Amino acid sequence: MNEHPSTLSPNDPTATGKRRSKPWRWVAGGAGGVLLALAGTAGFFLAYPERAPASLDRTIEDVSGENPHPVALIRPPVQPLSALAQLGEKIFHDPSLSGSGTQSCASCHDPARSYGPPNDRDVQLGGVDMRTEGLRPPPSLAYLYRQGPFGIGPTDQENDAPIPLDQLAQQAQGTARATKSAGTAPAANQMVPSGGLFWDGREDTFMDQAKGPMMNPAEMANKSLYDVAAKLQRAKYVSDFKPIFGNDIVNQPAMLFTEAMSALSRFQVESASFHRFDSKYDHWLEGRRV
Numbered sequence: 001m002n003e004h005p006s007t008l009s010p011n012d013p014t015a016t017g018k019r020r021s022k023p024w025r026w027v028a029g030g031a032g033g034v035l036l037a038l039a040g041t042a043g044f045f046l047a048y049p050e051r052a053p054a055s056l057d058r059t060i061e062d063v064s065g066e067n068p069h070p071v072a073l074i075r076p077p078v079q080p081l082s083a084l085a086q087l088g089e090k091i092f093h094d095p096s097l098s099g100s101g102t103q104s105c106a107s108c109h110d111p112a113r114s115y116g117p118p119n120d121r122d123v124q125l126g127g128v129d130m131r132t133e134g135l136r137p138p139p140s141l142a143y144l145y146r147q148g149p150f151g152i153g154p155t156d157q158e159n160d161a162p163i164p165l166d167q168l169a170q171q172a173q174g175t176a177r178a179t180k181s182a183g184t185a186p187a188a189n190q191m192v193p194s195g196g197l198f199w200d201g202r203e204d205t206f207m208d209q210a211k212g213p214m215m216n217p218a219e220m221a222n223k224s225l226y227d228v229a230a231k232l233q234r235a236k237y238v239s240d241f242k243p244i245f246g247n248d249i250v251n252q253p254a255m256l257f258t259e260a261m262s263a264l265s266r267f268q269v270e271s272a273s274f275h276r277f278d279s280k281y282d283h284w285l286e287g288r289r290v
C-alpha cells in the first residue's frame, strides 16, 4: 500500500491542526474563560455595587464613580405651605421692610443660588444708603431646618443632636487636661462645635436670627422693631396676618413684628426650596448615576 503521510502522526504538523488542539489553545481558551468570568463578575458588581464585597468598595468607586453603599435619604414630606409660611415668603421677598427700601432677605440670600449670595462679592452692601459693607459673607440658607441649637460635643454620625453643656461638663470631670506635647491624647474625644445659626452659631432659632438682619445697620438697617412694624402695617399683605393672629394684630406693633419673624421662620422650615436634596452628591448617596 502506498503510504500516505500519516494524518495520525503526532509529529505531523499538518494533522494536528484538525484532529487535536495545540496546548497554547487550551491555555488561551482557559484564560479567555477566566477573563469572561471576571468581566461578568465585575459587570455585575458595577451594576449592583451594594452587593459587592467590602474589599471592592474602593475599586468600584474608582472605576464607576458610584457609591458602593447607597442610602435612602429621608426627605421631609412635601406639602402645601401653611398660611403662616406663605406670609413668611412674602416678607422674605419684601424690600420695603428695609431702611433703604430696596433690600429684602432675598437680596443677599438668592433663591436661584441656594439662598446664597447673588454675586461673587466677598461681602454684600447694605444699610440705608446701600453702601455699607457687611462684615461676613452671607451663607446659604439651605438645610437649616435640621440645625440644632449650638453645642460643643463629640461627633456622632448617627445622631446630629448636640449634647447639653451640663452633660458635657460632667463628662469632662476627672479627665486629665491635654498638654501640648506630641502623643498626648486629647482631653475629650473629638469635641466639635456644631449647631446654631450664623457662622459662629450665636443664635439658636430662626425667629431670633431674623431680627439680626432687620436691625443690622449694614443690612436692612431698621432702627427698631417699631420701625419694622410700621413698614409691615403699610405692606400690601398686612391683612394676611388677621386670619392667623386675629384682627387686632395689626394694631399691636411688637406682636406684629414677632409674628413676622415667626412667619419667616416657618417659610424657611416648610418650603422644600430650602432643602431640595437634588445635588449631585445627593444622587450619588442614593446610588444614582451622576
Ligand code: HEC
Residues within 6 Å of the ligand: 092, 103, 104, 105, 106, 107, 108, 109, 124, 125, 126, 134, 135, 136, 137, 138, 139, 140, 141, 144, 196, 197, 198, 199, 200, 206, 209, 210, 213, 214, 218, 219, 220, 264
Ligand atoms: C445685606 C445682606 C443680608 C440680608 C439683607 C440678609 N442677610 Fe441673612 N445673612 C447675611 C450674612 C452676612 C449672614 C452671616 C452673618 C454672620 O454669621 O454673622 C447671614 C446669615 C443668615 C442666617 C444664618 C445662616 C446660617 O447658616 O447659620 C439666616 C437664617 C439668615 N441670614 C436669614 C436671613 C433673613 C430671614 C433675612 C431677612 C430678614 C436676611 N437673612 C437678610 C446677610 C444678609
